[in-house]
Amino acid sequence: MNPDLGLLQPYPFEKLQALKRNIDPPSHLDHLALYIGEPKHPTPSMISDAVITHLHQLAVYPTTRGLQELRETIAAWLSRRFHLAAEGAGLPGIDPECQILPVNGTREALFSFAQAVVDRSRRPLVLMPNPCYQIYEGAALLAGAEPRYLGCYKENAFIPDFEAVDAATWDRCQLLYVCSPGNPTGAVFSEETFARLIELAHRHDFVIASDECYSEIYPDELQPPVGLLQAARAAGNEDFSRCMVFHSLSKRSNAPGLRSGFVAGDARLIEGFLTYRTYHGCAMSLAVQRGSMAAWQDEAHVRKNRQLYREKQAAVEAILGDVMDLGPRGAGFYLWPETPIPDAEFAQRLFAEENLTVLPGSFLAREIDGIGPGAQRVRIALVPPLDECVDAAQRIRRVIERL
Numbered sequence: 001m002n003p004d005l006g007l008l009q010p011y012p013f014e015k016l017q018a019l020k021r022n023i024d025p026p027s028h029l030d031h032l033a034l035y036i037g038e039p040k041h042p043t044p045s046m047i048s049d050a051v052i053t054h055l056h057q058l059a060v061y062p063t064t065r066g067l068q069e070l071r072e073t074i075a076a077w078l079s080r081r082f083h084l085a086a087e088g089a090g091l092p093g094i095d096p097e098c099q100i101l102p103v104n105g106t107r108e109a110l111f112s113f114a115q116a117v118v119d120r121s122r123r124p125l126v127l128m129p130n131p132c133y134q135i136y137e138g139a140a141l142l143a144g145a146e147p148r149y150l151g152c153y154k155e156n157a158f159i160p161d162f163e164a165v166d167a168a169t170w171d172r173c174q175l176l177y178v179c180s181p182g183n184p185t186g187a188v189f190s191e192e193t194f195a196r197l198i199e200l201a202h203r204h205d206f207v208i209a210s211d212e213c214y215s216e217i218y219p220d221e222l223q224p225p226v227g228l229l230q231a232a233r234a235a236g237n238e239d240f241s242r243c244m245v246f247h248s249l250s251k252r253s254n255a256p257g258l259r260s261g262f263v264a265g266d267a268r269l270i271e272g273f274l275t276y277r278t279y280h281g282c283a284m285s286l287a288v289q290r291g292s293m294a295a296w297q298d299e300a301h302v303r304k305n306r307q308l309y310r311e312k313q314a315a316v317e318a319i320l321g322d323v324m325d326l327g328p329r330g331a332g333f334y335l336w337p338e339t340p341i342p343d344a345e346f347a348q349r350l351f352a353e354e355n356l357t358v359l360p361g362s363f364l365a366r367e368i369d370g371i372g373p374g375a376q377r378v379r380i381a382l383v384p385p386l387d388e389c390v391d392a393a394q395r396i397r398r399v400i401e402r403l
Contacts, residue, residue: 007141011134012363019348025355032392035359037183037334037381039254041308044301047255050287050294057286064274064283066102070293074100074262077296078247082230093233098267099240101274102284102292105259106213106248110177111139113244116276117207117269118174120144125169128177129160131184131365131374133211136177145174149366151373158187158328158336162196170204179211181218181225181331184364184379188218188330194231201242207269213248213261214332216302217309225331229265240265251333252302253295260284260292309333312382312389319393323400327377335380336361340403343378353402354395 016035025031065071075096079085084093094100103109110133118124118140126140130149140147148169150160160178176197180189194210201208210228218224232243248261263273277283284292295301313329320326320337327336339346343360350356358378365374382389 002142004142004144008138009134012359015363016347016357016359019344019360020351020357023348023352025351026353027355029355029395032356032384032388032395034380034382034384034389034392035357036383037251038256038383039251039333040383040385041254041305043255043258044253044295044298046294046298046301047249047253047258047291051258051291052287054287054290057290060286062283062286062289064101064278066284067286067289067293068096070102070289070296071096071100073293073296074102074264078229078264081224082227082233084229084233093238094229094240094264095267099270100262100264101270101277102260102262102289103246103277104261104282104284105250105256106211106246106261107135108259108282109246109261109263110135110209110211111142112276112280112282113209113246113263113273114139114143114145114175116273118143118145122174123172124174125172126175126177127165127169127173129179129182130368131361132177132179133183134364137366140175147366148173149368151368151371152182152185152187153373158182158185159189159193162193162200167204170200170206173204173206175207175209176201177209177211178228179214180227181214183211183214183332184334184359184361184374185328185336186330186332186334187328188225191226191231191234194226194228195235198228198232198235198237198243207242207244207266210243210245212245213251215247216252217306217333218331219310219313219329221303221306239267242266242269244269249292249295252305254305255291255295258288258291260288260295308386309382312386315386315390316380316382316393319390319397323397333382335382336377337380339376339378340400343374343376346399347378349399350396353399356392356395 079092244265250256361374361377
């Protein structure tokens with residue numbers, strides 16, 4: 001077996017299962033699951049209808065590059081959403097021929113991208129936010145790189161302090177993972193932060209992988225989160241050199257089971273990643289590609305989706321806002337509240353006393369010099385229906401009031 005497999009840490013949900021073992025929650029309360037970011041809103045029928053209509057294409061091998069029509073649809077969406085085209089231009093500001101690649105969800109792509117871009121012969125570092133989506137860490141380890149964790153603290157609005165990273169670290173860095181809106185914090189990068197990272201990437205020769213799968217869930221219709229490609233274009237980096245973004249339909253369109261997303265950016269990186277994926281054998285089925293086209297072409301269901309999350313967040317804030325610091329609440333569907341007792345103990349009590357499951361923040365983070373950026377916080381995913389989120393907030397308040 002690959003010896004690097006032994007470097008992988010248990011996944012957060014494994015730790016959560018162990019934390020809850022031998023606890024019998026109150027049977028008179030229905031279990032409420034707010035620990036996992038699995039959307040529960042209905043998948044739009046236009047997606048499932050398109051998949052069903054094209055099921056006959058299961059008899060056809062798909063190509064790794066994907067359908068031209070899908071890549072053109074994605075290019076048009078990217079251009080509209082992130083203002084990539086020059087004013088008055090008739091073409092999208094990104095080339096569907098060489099700067100876009102469909103993938104089977106961002107999890108698979110975020111992992112495999114590191115395997116394609118990391119040169120393990122040069123003592124590579126892969127930098128990532130802390131806390132973060134654990135796939136970044138596993139991807140780094142199995143690519144033969146050393147993970148380096150950048151703490152996300154309240155004092156810096158839960159954004160890594162990139163200015164505190166020394167030049168020697170940047171010089172060893174080959175890949176930087178960022179996530180905006182953040183998982184689990186919800187923190188959103190500014191255009192200036194992205195521009196600074198692009199400058200550092202060119203100065204120190206590394207690649208930026210921007211996980212933007214929560215970019216379409218935000219509180220203000222007039223202020224959508226900025227993306228890495230948008231910042232690159234604004235900074236004059238028109239070929240998106242050293243930039244790669246990862247987008248998904250799982251959260252945007254409530255279709256986690258579709259396993260559909262895309263990567264886009266630097267054509268040179270896309271070319272190498274395409275070669276890797278050709279051998280990896282991970283082409284997207286044609287039926288899924290057709291369903292994906294239907295999703296990327298429609299914004300009405302996405303606006304409705306955002307409104308549902310806004311309603312849930314407002315209702316939960318009304319119940320908990322005076323007893324907890326609920327965290328930054330920039331975008332996405334997570335809350336990152338501070339807990340009145342250690343986070344794992346708080347999660348245990350919620351389960352034992354109220355049959356409610358949340359994820360301890362320490363399970364998503366790594367200690368840095370004895371300090372854990374996830375300590376004293378939990379991640380709450382506002383994915384259940386509104387009434388269940390309200391019920392969950394009331395149960396959390398009851399536990400806090402009993403402390």
